[in-house]
Amino acid sequence: CLSSKIFHHLVKNGLKGHRCSSHFTFIPDTVSASEGESNQTSKFFLSHHLGDTARMNLFQAVTNALDLALTSDPSAVIFGEDVSFGGVFRCTVGLQEKHGKDRVFNTPLCEQGIVGFGIGLATAGTTAIAEIQFADYIFPGFDQITNEAAKYRYRSGNSYNCGGLTIRTPTGAVGHGALYHSQSPESFFSHIPGIKVVIPRGPIKAKGLLLSCIRDKNPCIFLEPKILYRSAVEQVPVKDFMHELGKADILIEGDNVTMVAWGTQVHVMHEVCQLAQDKLNVSCELIDLCTILPWDKQTVINSVKKTGRLLIAHEAPLTSGFGAEIAATNECFLHLEAPIQRVAGYDTPFPLIFEPFYIPDKWRCLDAVKK
Amino acid sequence: MSLSLVFKILRPRKALFSNLRIKKFSNTFSHVGSRLFSSSSTPDDQPNFPGSKSQFTDKLDFIRSDLYDGIPVYRVMDRKGNIINESEDPKLDKDLLVKIYQKMTLLNTMDRILYESQRQGRISFYMTNYGEEGTHMGSAAALNDKDLVFGQYREAGVLMWRGFSLDQFMNQCYSNCKDLGKGRQMPVHYGSPEHHFVTISSTLATQMPQAVGAAYSFKRAQNGLCVICYFGEGAASEGDAHAAFNFAATLDCPIIFFCRNNGYAISTPTHEQYRGDGIAGRGPAYGLASIRVDGNDVLAVYNVTKAARRIVTEEGRPVLIEAMTYRIGHHSTSDDSTAYRSVDEVRYWDEKDHPISRLRRFMKKQNLWDDDKEKAWKDESKKQVMKSFAKAEKLKKPAPELLFTDVYDELTPHLQEQMDEMKRHVSKHADHYPLKNFEEMTPFAEEK
Numbered sequence: 095c096l097s098s099k100i101f102h103h104l105v106k107n108g109l110k111g112h113r114c115s116s117h118f119t120f121i122p123d124t125v126s127a128s129e130g131e132s133n134q135t136s137k138f139f140l141s142h143h144l145g146d147t148a149r150m151n152l153f154q155a156v157t158n159a160l161d162l163a164l165t166s167d168p169s170a171v172i173f174g175e176d177v178s179f180g181g182v183f184r185c186t187v188g189l190q191e192k193h194g195k196d197r198v199f200n201t202p203l204c205e206q207g208i209v210g211f212g213i214g215l216a217t218a219g220t221t222a223i224a225e226i227q228f229a230d231y232i233f234p235g236f237d238q239i240t241n242e243a244a245k246y247r248y249r250s251g252n253s254y255n256c257g258g259l260t261i262r263t264p265t266g267a268v269g270h271g272a273l274y275h276s277q278s279p280e281s282f283f284s285h286i287p288g289i290k291v292v293i294p295r296g297p298i299k300a301k302g303l304l305l306s307c308i309r310d311k312n313p314c315i316f317l318e319p320k321i322l323y324r325s326a327v328e329q330v331p332v333k334d335f336m337h338e339l340g341k342a343d344i345l346i347e348g349d350n351v352t353m354v355a356w357g358t359q360v361h362v363m364h365e366v367c368q369l370a371q372d373k374l375n376v377s378c379e380l381i382d383l384c385t386i387l388p389w390d391k392q393t394v395i396n397s398v399k400k401t402g403r404l405l406i407a408h409e410a411p412l413t414s415g416f417g418a419e420i421a422a423t424n425e426c427f428l429h430l431e432a433p434i435q436r437v438a439g440y441d442t443p444f445p446l447i448f449e450p451f452y453i454p455d456k457w458r459c460l461d462a463v464k465k
Numbered sequence: 466m467s468l469s470l471v472f473k474i475l476r477p478r479k480a481l482f483s484n485l486r487i488k489k490f491s492n493t494f495s496h497v498g499s500r501l502f503s504s505s506s507t508p509d510d511q512p513n514f515p516g517s518k519s520q521f522t523d524k525l526d527f528i529r530s531d532l533y534d535g536i537p538v539y540r541v542m543d544r545k546g547n548i549i550n551e552s553e554d555p556k557l558d559k560d561l562l563v564k565i566y567q568k569m570t571l572l573n574t575m576d577r578i579l580y581e582s583q584r585q586g587r588i589s590f591y592m593t594n595y596g597e598e599g600t601h602m603g604s605a606a607a608l609n610d611k612d613l614v615f616g617q618y619r620e621a622g623v624l625m626w627r628g629f630s631l632d633q634f635m636n637q638c639y640s641n642c643k644d645l646g647k648g649r650q651m652p653v654h655y656g657s658p659e660h661h662f663v664t665i666s667s668t669l670a671t672q673m674p675q676a677v678g679a680a681y682s683f684k685r686a687q688n689g690l691c692v693i694c695y696f697g698e699g700a701a702s703e704g705d706a707h708a709a710f711n712f713a714a715t716l717d718c719p720i721i722f723f724c725r726n727n728g729y730a731i732s733t734p735t736h737e738q739y740r741g742d743g744i745a746g747r748g749p750a751y752g753l754a755s756i757r758v759d760g761n762d763v764l765a766v767y768n769v770t771k772a773a774r775r776i777v778t779e780e781g782r783p784v785l786i787e788a789m790t791y792r793i794g795h796h797s798t799s800d801d802s803t804a805y806r807s808v809d810e811v812r813y814w815d816e817k818d819h820p821i822s823r824l825r826r827f828m829k830k831q832n833l834w835d836d837d838k839e840k841a842w843k844d845e846s847k848k849q850v851m852k853s854f855a856k857a858e859k860l861k862k863p864a865p866e867l868l869f870t871d872v873y874d875e876l877t878p879h880l881q882e883q884m885d886e887m888k889r890h891v892s893k894h895a896d897h898y899p900l901k902n903f904e905e906m907t908p909f910a911e912e913k
Contacts, residue, residue: 171685196685202715207674207708211716214678217663218613220685222678234704241668242675248871250656250664251647257874287872311874340877388877 116269116321117455118361122328123298144331153323155297155330156185156262159304160223162334164193167221169258170308172198174208174225182227183264183323209235209261213243216258216313223308226263229317230274235261236282243313244288257311262304264320265293266358267409267453271320272446278357278410278439280386283315284419290314290339291386295360297328302337303384310339319357342390344397348379351463352397354406354420356383359454363407366459376463386416395425402431405462407454412438435462535742538789540759541768544818546826555768557606559833565606565763566828567842569598569821572622574846575631576794578854579638583652583798587858588638590652596761596793598622599820600725603766604786608693608774613683614662615676615694617669618653619725623695627660631849635857642863642904647871669700673709673722677783680718684781691719691777693770698787699730701744713783714752721773722753722785725760727792732805745787753785760788761820764827791818864904865891885909 124147150158164170172186178200180187190198201208208224215222226232232239239261247255267276283291290312294300300318307314345360346367355363360382367378379397383389398404404426406417417436437454445452504520506512512521541553548554557565576593583591594601601622610627614620621634633645637655640648645657646664656664663672663679676694683690700706701724713720724744728735741747748755754776758769766788773784791814795802802811828834869884870876876884888909891898 169682169685171681199716202708202711204704204708204711206704207677207712210671210674210705210708211678211681211712214615214675214680215682216678217675218679218682220678220682237668238671238674238705242666242671245666246664247874249646249650249654249666251645251649252871253645253656253658254664255874290873388873388879391879 116325117267117450117453118358119365120296120322120326120361121364122326123296124329144333144335146332147329148332149327150297150301150330151322151324152294152297152300152318152326153183153185155301155328156304156318157187157189158330158332159301159308160186160189161192163221163223163305163308164189164197166334167308169219170197170221170223171215172223172225173201173211175203175227176200177225181225183320185262185318185323186225205231205234206238209238209243212259212261213238213246213256213313216256217246217254219258221258221308222256222260224259224261226261228275228277228320229263229265229279230277232261232263232279232315239283239289239313239315240286244286246288246313248288255311256313259313260304260307260310260316261314262316262318264323265317266319266321267444267449268321269449270446271444272449273443276409276444276449278317278408280317280356280408281410281414281416281419284387284389284416286387288313289387291317292339292384293317293319293357293386294384295319295357295382296322296326297330299337299343299382299384301330302335303339305334306336306339309336314339317357321358337384340385340388340390342384342393343382344379344393345382346378346380348377348401350377350401351403351405352379352381352394352401353459354381354383354394354404354417355408356386357409359407359409362454362456363459365456366463369456369460370463373460374463378463383420389416389420391423391425394420395423398426399429402429403434404430405435405437405459407437407459407462409439409453411441412436413441415439432465435465437462530741530746536745536755536757536787538757538759539765539769540762541764542762542823542827544823546823546828546830548827553765553768555764555771557764557767561606562824562828562831562833565602566821566824566834567846568622568625569602569763569824570842571631571846571849572598572601572625573821574843575621575625575634575850578847578850579635579652580794580798582638582854588652590798591638592618592653592797593794594619594621596791596814596819597725597727599763599824600723600760600766600788600790602626603763604693604723604770604788607767607770609690611661612690612774613676613679613692615672615679615692616662616665617672617696617700617725618665618667619697620695621653621655624655624657624660624662627662629655629657629660629662631853632856633657635853636860639857639860640862641857641860643857643860644863647867648863649868670696670703670705670709672696673700673703673705674712677709677713677716677718677720680713680720680777680783681716684717684719689778691721691774693721693723695723695725697730698724698726698728698735698744699733699738701747702730702738710747710751710753710783710785717781718783719777719781720783721770721777722783723770724785724787725790726787727760727790729792729796729802729806731796731800732802734806743787743789745785748785751785753783755785755787757787757789760790761818761823763820763824790820793819862903864906865898865900866906 177186178190212222212224292303294303307316353363370376370378415438421434437459505523506520579591605623605626636643638652654665676692680692745755745757758765793815
């Protein structure tokens with residue numbers, strides 16, 4: 095991507111506030127060490143049983159996970175465009191110096207090559223951690239992902255597999271990324287049997303879920319919400335730990351409406367829950383799906399059976415977005431008291447200057463709660 | 466194996482340019498060597514651009530691809546089976562030569578019988594290897610049997626060379642319960658970890674960057690092995706081919722790219738596929754040691770592959786081999802090639818320049834083969850093929866529930882649900898499904 099370095103600069107400065115104001119407030123799973131007071135997500139205060147913690151933003155948590163993955167598995171390698179010097183989002187800083195040039199290296203600028211190369215590594219028994227610079231540029235690798243990676247084990251009768259492959263890629267809106275630095279392509283991948291698709295909401299989950307993806311015996315796509323790289327800071331357990339794939343988190347318990355989101359949108363919904371409580375006296379249950387494929391249907395069903403209402407929100411366009419799949423799951427018909435609401439990006443390309451009007455922000459979501 | 470051949474592969478640039486015969490000599494082409502252009506650089510006035518190592522010139526000249534003849538086709542024996550240059554004769558062991566010949570003909574026999582069985586509707590699809598048997602056996606014999614093979618689909622001979630049995634070929638084509646692929650893929654999509662042959666998929670050229678990744682893995686493992694990746698000249702037009710060549714070169718991977726240039730991609734002739742000097746002509750531009758070989762000369766293919774293997778394993782650098790051949794059969798059983806090429810053209814290759822008959826002539830001259838042996842082997846190989854054929858046809862298909870396994874390493878909850886649903890449905894409507902042809906499913910437990 096020609097603009098990646100400029101873009102990196104923009105992300106950094108954009109978040110300092112002179113470029114635009116953010117459409118969400120990051121709510122950490124842990125309170126920062128300096129604040130010392132608990133918040134309502136404290137049941138996700140995972141650090142107390144995972145030992146020492148360190149203050150990390152999301153990109154540092156990713157680096158930390160990658161470092162642990164390389165340390166614990168001598169076969170593991172990291173590769174992609176510009177990963178050697180630390181990556182355009184700083185996710186691989188210091189890893190080449192620490193683990194060697196044969197383990198952390200640049201590839202030519204070619205996404206289909208990166209994914210194909212990663213599949214080959216995994217087929218030969220290597221743990222392959224590929225980076226696609228932006229999720230917007232993953233499509234040249236779509237054939238390798240859908241026809242090859244996803245079907246490798248099945249078509250060979252389990253003679254061969256590429257389960258050792260993980261593809262990491264930055265995803266989602268960033269304030270000014272326009273058409274090709276903002277996309278959320280998860281629903282394209284949700285239609286591909288054979289892969290797992292995972293999105294974290296913050297540094298702790300990023301570390302735990304990424305380590306699980308790397309060690310899972312299936313090819314995984316790990317989508318990193320790039321707007322959180324610097325803005326999301328948590329006390330992250332220092333030790334090696336994993337979070338189960340295919341399992342959703344109930345972040346807030348509530349009685350009246352179930353809300354389902356993933357990635358950055360979880361934080362938008364967090365605010366919506368508060369607003370709904372304050373303004374409408376509505377008690378919302380907030381679920382972070384965490385894994386798009388295979389998704390945790392049972393957790394969502396159980397919640398909707400309790401609340402009777404469901405609101406799903408995602409940045410990606412509405413039509414055939416993953417919200418449609420969740421909404422179509424018909425196990426709760428007799429429990430539903432209202433039509434399922436979906437608040438999503440509009441069915442347009444992701445625009446530059448109109449981003450504030452495009453995204454499913456808290457006011458659009460709150461309106462949907464009212465309905 | 467002569468040193469000169471090794472030298473040419475080792476020094477691709479020099480080898481390429483020393484082979485060029487300049488047709489239209491222009492004054493800028495003042496000499497032919499490692500430098501094509503006249504230089505106006507002086508020692509203190511050199512180009513400093515990071516993107517290339519070259520000299521300045523004050524002459525405006527485009528490099529035209531039609532200025533020189535193509536990369537020559539290396540061969541060891543002529544069409545009558547005579548060794549052309551004694552020093553190039555690999556002097557293969559007698560038993561090895563007989564084995565090569567027998568495997569080529571056995572493949573040919575299997576092709577004929579399976580092709581016919583498709584015509585009779587007994588298998589759904591087939592692709593023959595007619596005319597390309599030499600590229601398979603010549604290259605396979607020059608490899609270590611543990612070198613990993615990534616293929617396209619017309620390389621069954623490589624697998625046969627390594628001992629994949631006739632039964633196994635038939636089981637795959639019949640999608641029966643003994644197929645290693647569990648009946649999931651179309652016929653001729655073979656694969657076998659035991660024979661270090663990665664399962665074939667239909668998508669063209671996707672195996673190419675994958676093979677490079679596997680080669681990188683081998684390099685790190687320092688296992689002394691290499692990867693060979695076969696593909697047709699049509700597949701070489703895919704983006705994945707470009708990715709593979711470039712990744713292999715920049716990441717120094719021990720891989721042999723083996724292109725079967727048989728003149729056609731289904732109906733598309735090569736002049737509609739590319740305008741450069743075939744596939745080998747692209748190699749030097751990527752930094753690949755490259756060579757072109759007569760694919761109907763099994764000894765030449767053997768020599769070239771042997772030398773290439775030495776380069777990739779000892780130097781850790783990739784090599785590109787382009788084997789020139791001709792697709793004698795139809796593209797597949799779904800294709801009638803007379804719709805786009807003449808019967809005479811096909812007949813020429815079948816009768817005048819066939820890898821099997823050329824090797825047979827060579828072996829007759831060496832007194833390694835005669836008409837009696839030919840007849841006896843023909844009968845024997847046909848018998849073997851028919852026996853496996855009959856056996857494979859009688860076996861049941863795999864249990865239908867295997868349609869759900871191996872999507873992931875473990876059955877996910879949603880797939881378990883769908884498997885249960887299928888079992889429930891099929892047991893209720895058993896009359897409408899061909900259950901008698903399949904192995905029995907494990908019974909569905911109603912309460913889970």
